[in-house]
Amino acid sequence: MVDETDLAHLRRCVELAELALSVGDEPFGSVLVDADGEVLFEDHNHVAAGDETRHPEFEIARWAAEHLTPAQRAAATVYTSGEHCPMCAAAHAWVGLGRIVYAVSSAQLTAWRDEMGLPPGPVRPLPIQEVAPGVQVDGPAPELAAQIRELHRRQHAA
Numbered sequence: 001m002v003d004e005t006d007l008a009h010l011r012r013c014v015e016l017a018e019l020a021l022s023v024g025d026e027p028f029g030s031v032l033v034d035a036d037g038e039v040l041f042e043d044h045n046h047v048a049a050g051d052e053t054r055h056p057e058f059e060i061a062r063w064a065a066e067h068l069t070p071a072q073r074a075a076a077t078v079y080t081s082g083e084h085c086p087m088c089a090a091a092h093a094w095v096g097l098g099r100i101v102y103a104v105s106s107a108q109l110t111a112w113r114d115e116m117g118l119p120p121g122p123v124r125p126l127p128i129q130e131v132a133p134g135v136q137v138d139g140p141a142p143e144l145a146a147q148i149r150e151l152h153r154r155q156h157a158a
């Protein structure tokens with residue numbers, strides 16, 4: 001279930017996605033929140049320079065492994081504008097992070113890519129739970145779908 005607190009963090013993820021697009025990157029943003037609701041770290045995609053692994057969820061996993069205890073990681077929540085890809089879902093699980101809340105699902109993103117006539121990416125868009133079955137996952141947030149879809153339309157209209 002996605003509540004009002006979750007939505008506030010997801011809206012920040014959408015802002016970060018919009019920021020990424022404004023600096024020529026792909027519109028994805030993510031936020032790491034601790035057990036008390038404090039934002040610890042946030043990031044957006046940095047793949048424009050050529051490293052396609054620079055997803056914000058992957059950066060969050062690395063940051064958490066370096067800065068948080070295992071207990072803090074397990075109690076933390078990762079919010080993200082688009083559902084974790086398999087690479088990021090695996091990284092999330094390997095470092096023992098807790099709940100994930102996404103605004104739009106990989107299935108939605110894949111359907112939008114198809115509608116825009118884009119070829120499939122090199123990695124199969126598996127749901128998080130197929131990659132990391134022990135992670136609690138909530139989403140999507142239908143309130144944010146149109147806004148995120150527009151960011152992706154703008155990315156590919158350029």
Ligand SMILES: [Zn+2]
Nearest residue numbers: 055084085088
């Ligand atoms: Zn990813």
